[in-house]
Amino acid sequence: MAELSITDLSADIRAAIEELKARPEIEDVGVVTRVGDGIAWIYGLSKAGYNEMLEIDGLSGQKVTAFAFNLAQDEIGAVILGDTTEVRAGATVRSSGQVLEVPVGPELVGRVVDPLGNPLDGGDPIKTTQKSPVERTAPGVLGRKHVHEPLMTGLVAIDAMVPIGRGQRELIIGDRQTGKTAIAVDTMVNQARQKSGVINVYVAVGQKLSKVAALQERLKREGVMDQTIIVATGPSDPAAMLYLAPYAGCAMGEYFRDNKQHALIVYDDLTKHAQAYRQMSLLLRRPPGREAYPGDVFYLHSRLLERSAKLSDELGAGSLTALPIIETQAGDIGAYIPTNVISITDGQIFLETSLFYQGIRPAISVGLSVSRVGGDAQTKAIKAAGGGMKLSLAQFRELAAFSQFSTDLDAETRHTIERGQRLTELLKQPQYSPYAVWEMYSVLYAANNGAFDAVPLEKIEAAREALLRELKAKYAKLVEALNTGSKPTDEQNEQVMKVAHMIAKQYEIQPVKKEAK
């Protein structure tokens, strides 16, 4: 190298200053002034917009992508998406005039990708013909239709008591290890089992990649991966990637919504997403507010969830249903992020640790779970069989608590409690075993009409399975009819009861006379 000389250095710096100052196109070209924590601060580029993609000249000649995140008076904070070690102060930055886009389309189905659409599953590069901005405005009121088609989870407790419709946003909320992910995964599994045609998009925010790989493996085994896209980010990925993941996944889901199809998107979970956003905001020196979250954290999730919708017929009648997940601490749904997301969504499924440990799984709190729009979308048969169940179960849980203090219960109370206990048993459901409509209906109808009243609690689950086996084996016609979801006829109901009584008999300790209702 040439001898180091202060005169040369001086001349070079002066020349560079003149050149930078004299740039006529400073609006479209900027220069990196500082780099750190995955953020590049940029001077110039005065016309760049929020989320605009920027191209930084990397050290070894290639372009590094960043997106404008903080637009200040005279500088831009941009989040570097590529190799940060390639970015140095002094590097030239060009704006692309485009907001950040990700590949979308059917080519992504069956794949595990990062938020930029790069494969993580070791498979071939993904070539889509389309790209879509990660941030898009949600369809307006005129572009939407009210939620009216069911999105069946296959979980009896949910489909009967907190039904979800296509285009709805139903929050799954609970402490860690309460089965939140399990509910979302079962719902995805059910889309394959029932051949609903709904495409699943599962967004893993900062989850261990081994966990994601295990999920992919399981979904493959269950035959679900063929209609699923997994967008994965790990705990060691930059906060920016975790921040982007839900928006990227949403763009991928919107493709189906906008092409007359139906998609389901799971955000697992938005608590980690908010934390990633908080971290980014602190690095970008945004003023922190409550719980150190920046003031616009509400908007972070509202603009994301707004994009889930049931589209009007003019727009093709497609839908994007969202199941965001929020992890609470000690059941506290009053914390900042839970309160925000509860207020944005159309209802919530609240999971309780105590129920989970009592073996009541899915551990759904009947009293605290609601679906504000799903009622219109509920399958008629399920609505008929499950009507009133939520109320009586809630009543039962209250009575059950009370009965602990009271020894002499009147007959009616005892009856309510025993029904409730049986219903609770019937609603238990193992993972990866979603029910078809006919299965749900038969079980609910038989139980509500007392078919299992004399079966001991510990044998309820076995009796339920036996009933379903019997119906499936010998009553194909009935099964087919029930599975359409239309309101069953009296004749069909009688048939169900006949089989149920016959099965129940086999599980009763001693034949008891049916109590008159």
Place this chain on the structure above:
Amino acid sequence: MKTPRIRIARTIASQTLKRGSSKTYAREVAAYLLSEGRVDELDSLLRDVQADWAAQGYVEVLARSAHPLSDAVKDDVAARVRSLYPEAARVVVTEVLDPLVVGGVAIRLAEQQLDLSVQAKLNKFKQLTGSKS
């Protein structure tokens, strides 16, 4: 939270000592000064850099004269500077041609960094070389 100039200088000095100077690096510095609005500190900054180089064993002497110096004069200047900086790993004499220097040669070191004893020696040195600086 303005970064002290001395810290900026130290960074530039060690960066250039490690990697040498380059147009790209000069651009980085330029961009930084522009964005921080500190372009007018450049002269002082460069003096600090030169001083920092010296402190780290790289002594550059700017010899300003109207005519190219003979090798003998250059060697002489270098030898004298070396006696001021016995610890210096390298002493470099950089010639700057400047018709405004009427006669002799004007020597400039990064004075700021010199401690008193060296300063004293320097004064003597100035007399010896007949410098105006």
